[in-house]
Amino acid sequence: MTINVFIDGAVGTTGLEIGERLAGRGEIALIQLDDTKRKDASARAEALNDADVVILCLPDDAAREAVALIDNDRTRVIDASSAHRVAEGWTYGFAELEPGQQAAIAEAKRVSNPGCYPTGFLALVRPLVRAGLVPVDWPLTVNAVSGYSGGGKSMIAEYRGAATPAAARAYGLGLAHKHVAEMQKHARIEHAPIFAPSVANTYRGMIVEVPLPLHAFSRRPSLHVCEAVLGEAYRDSTLIRIGDADATTVTIEADAGTDRLTLRVCGNPDTGQARLIATLDNLGKGAAGAAVQNLNIMAGLDPVAGLTL
Structure with a gap:
């Protein structure tokens, strides 16, 4: 099974690092926008809604706007910004923090990556x-x-x-x-x-x-x-x-x-x-590495696939 992933903010520091960790993984298919469409709202909305999992590497306000563009109940979100780290309805994406946290992430629709x-x-x-x-x-x-x-x-x-x-x-x-x-x-x-x-x-x-x-x-x-x-x-x-x-x-x-x-x-x-x-x-366990770990968990894959130990 292939997991369709869209990194919104893929050219930023964290987005580039996530892309490097996902490169060459056959079970992951990246949805990519060319440079002319990266800031096109309709193109972004289409990519957001086509993805199985979206990873947001955006400023806080832009991350909130991106979530609002998702109009289906299928697309799952990992937010690497600080917009939702204390928000209700979001699962905190630190798998090792509490007993049962990894299981909660595996089932979550909305996951906030830790700072x-x-x-x-x-x-x-x-x-x-x-x-x-x-x-x-x-x-x-x-x-x-x-x-x-x-x-x-x-x-x-x-x-x-x-x-x-x-x-x-x-x-x-x-x-x-x-x-x-x-x-x-x-x-x-x-x-x-x-x-x-x-x-x-x-x-x-x-x-x-x-x-x-x-x-x-x-x-x-x-x-x-x-x-x-x-x-x-x-x-x-x-x-x-x-x-x-x-x-x-x-x-x-x-x-x-x-x-x-x-x-x-x-x-x-x-x-x-x-x-x-x-x-x-x-940029590793503090950002991109944690996002990829959360993606792996949500997709039912090896939690450390693509990571450097």
């Missing part, structure tokens, strides 16, 4: 909250740095066109980043985390870090217990692995160029302080 930063944050935090080790009302913080491809074509052009681009820069200083609501909802915590993102002068890769004062929690979990809980949560996952907690450094390139996600529980057992660290490719 890159939330992927790292949620993978680290959600199992510990679910296990009762991290209190749901704790004021969490998350510090993160991404490659500049996460900013799309405009930021890529900015960095590549600059004579001396900044080595790293912090942004989102007003603490109102659009990923925060997604983090809070899917971690199932009471307070929005303090999110401190930054971008580095490297094309791809990401480090997401959550510091935890384990000694201040009522259950006072050890580093070993936290690592064990994460290991159990992802024990059956092909894409999520537990890294070396004894590492002395962690680089942004650790999982760049792959579709996997590595989690580490580092810290000082004597002080009861932990540094939970996730590394991933912002």
